[in-house]
Amino acid sequence: MTTKITIERPGMLTTVQDYPGRTGYWQVGVPPSGPMDDLSFRLGNVALGNSEGAPGLETTMAGPALRFTEPTEVCVTGAPVTVRVDGVPVPQWRPVTVPAGGLLDVGAVTGPGLRAYVLVRGGLDIPEFLGSASTFTLGTFGGHEGRTLRDGDVLVVGEAVEGNSTPVPSEHVPALSAHWEIAVTEGPHGAPEFFTRADIDALYATEYEVHFNSDRTGVRLIGPKPKWARADGGEAGLHPSNIHDNAYSIGALDFTGDTPILLGPDGPSLGGFVCPVTVVAADRWKLGQLAPGNTIRFVPVRSEHAASRRDLGVARRAGLSLVSSSGGDGDDGVLARRDGNTDVTYRRSGDDNVLVEYGDMTLDLALRARVHALHQRLDAERPSGLLELTPGIRSLQVKVDPDVLPIPKLLGLLGEAEEVIGDSDELEVPSRQVRLPLSWDDPATREAIQRYMHGVRADAPWCPWNIEFIRRMNGLDTVADVFDTVFAADYMVLGLGDVYLGAPVATPLDPRHRLVTTKYNPARTWTPENAVGIGGAYLCIYGMEGPGGYQFVGRTTQVWNHRHPEPAGPFEDGTPWLLRFFDRISWYPVDPEELLDLRADLAAGRGGGVDITEGTFSLARHREFLSENAESIDAFQAVQSVAFAQERSRWEAGGS
Incomplete structure (x- = not known):
């Protein structure tokens, strides 16, 4: 019965x-x-x-x-x-x-x-x-x-x-406490590249307090502000915590600006902030028992000593305590480096992930092509123990079961892959043109800014109007110039899941359309579903309500089908996400009321104003375009660079 x-x-x-x-x-x-x-x-x-x-x-x-x-x-x-x-x-x-x-x-x-x-x-x-x-x-x-x-x-x-x-x-029975020691491994983003040595020493010496504004997405912590090893994130954003978006690990200590957050099981898969340490898999259960007001000390352990998550017995926890005094790996989270036509850095991201990074910290579609080549090869081979492959702008995160595929063995497989994946400069991939409606400066995004000012930070330089902040940072004469630039651009999707559910991180193919800005510091606690924002040199469509940090330009229609598994309008059967890697997004303007009608139309299983045309993208042809337009691109970027530096100086003078 x-x-x-x-x-x-x-x-x-x-x-x-x-x-x-x-x-x-x-x-x-x-x-x-x-x-x-x-x-x-x-x-x-x-x-x-x-x-x-x-x-x-x-x-x-x-x-x-x-x-x-x-x-x-x-x-x-x-x-x-x-x-x-x-x-x-x-x-x-x-x-x-x-x-x-x-x-x-x-x-x-x-x-x-x-x-x-x-x-x-x-x-x-x-x-x-x-x-x-x-x-x-x-x-x-x-x-x-x-x-x-x-x-x-x-x-x-x-x-x-x-x-x-x-x-x-x-x-x-797990031992619970109000004062926790949590085992972490170094990486992926340590000293001296991102943090100073003093920052990392302070991280291990500090008793962080659990903030009341914590949940399953992440546990916010109260602790000292880092000194930082660099002045800013370059193309990735104005704050030194900003990086070109890459995949996160559950349990990563994510610095969203100066605010540390331990990412939970409902956290984002992709983002543009640095993570100096990552909680080992066997200790991540502790995140679920961290209550507001509790304190945390991070204890560095050697990655090979991190106990198996499979062991439910007392040996699992005893094993961690036995090595907690041995210190970390002492390699700043960098497992290996490889020189060549394209340099490769292998970064530790917990004891169950390796973050493979290509080239310098710049926005270069050739690096994304290299990521794609590695992704395709590993996906085709699928060695036993390989769990997830998540591409970022210039990186690929490889998640494994280390009991089946130990990290040293994985590094060997990754090195072998570099020898055989060949030249990725001739990349040509399917690339659909996806036209979406955009309600410019939408009332929902204005409401989110007001909430931020009332509940988080009223004196932020991007308040009360994100679009004006974007104008200043890029040296444009008027807000209308921001409008014209956004609507003229073709944004190539380089990653998905940037703040959840098929949300793209995309960048304009034409660098003259590549507006650069910084992300909120601290991040917003609320963002309306399908808000459109710019952070660093990237554009994102938020797949759902939640936190966020990109500067708003407007709002569009749904990029995730909540009616799954039934196909609806432009969504394919069995795939509730609308966009694919290497799609090209372009916008057409609608007023806020028209957007609401289109959203209702899409929710009902109809087109919702989305127009998709099949096509391809050739890296070689793109390089020819860049060469032909190099002079005007350089001129645009020179003006942009001056404006960026001026805004940073104003920010620093104001104590931000």
Whole structure:
């Protein structure tokens, strides 16, 4: 007989999650989601005889009350909470039976810790979205209707598994604290290239405080402002934290301007900020239990000593503590360098990622071509243990299971690939022309700026009008010149998932259309869905509501199909993302009311004002264009460079 669970009280932020979550879509901006404290979640499942990844519930600060129609074994793990079955207290970390018609009541977290987990024997029977039952609330998909649970929701328990349940051994129960030590490896962006040696020393010496404005996307920290090893990010932006966009690792310490954020399982896959250290995979469960006001000390460990994430036992945690005093790898996060026609730098990004970077820190489509060649080769070979390939502007992040494909072996494979991928200068790829509507200076973006000024920073030089800031930074005479430049440009898509869900990071093919600006510091906490912004030399369309840092120019129609898996308008069957690598985006102007009509049209499964024409892009022909127009390009960039320097001087004089 089917067992059903009725939600009589949802608790706080209670969602369905599974482990390891939604994998294989990092390159198009779909995060894995899954339990933020995966260790507590997996231990609870194993105690019930489930597979360690079976769908269960995650709750934050206060748990749910659940009514069961049939006798069901459950196990509550994670942060300490009061647990009662029909009013009778029962222990955590031990399977208990809720009788038919019985009520499981999970109370508030009594501390330390922040999140508790409710696992049921047989797991939850939840339809999968892109291969996982995990809820991604910002994207409104997965789990139960893509959202947190509400009063009256009904869940179905999966088919009961065979075998005996057993309590979690006391020595395996994770030790929670208000004062944490978290193991990290160096990289990908360390000293002396990005941070000073003193900055890195301060990072390890500081007790960071967890900010209240933290969630599953990332844990914001309060700590000292870095001194920085460089004055700015060049073409990537005005602040020294700005870089050409690359893939992130879950657990990376991301400096968005001067603000450090530990990226969580609902965090972005791609972005343009530096990350000096990354939490090792075996310690990332701790992010789920970091409560506001807790303190953190980052402990550098050697990457080869990072314990396996597969080990759920006490040896896993003991192994980390044994090496915590040994210091890091001492290589500033750089695993290797390779000289040649195109130099290659291999950067450590946790113990399970390598970030392959090509050439100098400049915007050069030839470097993106090299990334594409490596991406294609590794994707075709697919060695055992390779999990994800995520391209950036001049980089490719390679995620592996280090138990199957150790990092030293991966470096050998990457070196062999360089020997055989050949000349990428003759790149010719499919490149569609995608015309989209743009509501210039849209009211929704104006509202986001006002929210930022009221809640984050009122004196920022890009406030109260981002477009005027863009004009100043590029030495243009009028705001109308910004308008003309944006609408004249063809923006080539170099990456997807720049702030989630198929959101492109794109740059104009003609450098004379390449407006350069900086990103918000600190970042916004709210950005309207499908806002269009410029950061560094790049343009982004935000795939959904969420944080952000690009300077607004307007808003467009949807680039992610929330009606998936049914095809709709320009979206293809089975792919809810609209854009592809190397698409060329161009704009046509619409007023705000017309844009709302087009958005409604697209949401209903029609065209929504999107026009797509097939085509190709040739790197050789592009180089000919650059050569033919070199004089006027140089003149434009000279004016731009002077304006950029003047704006930076004003910024520094104002203390920003």
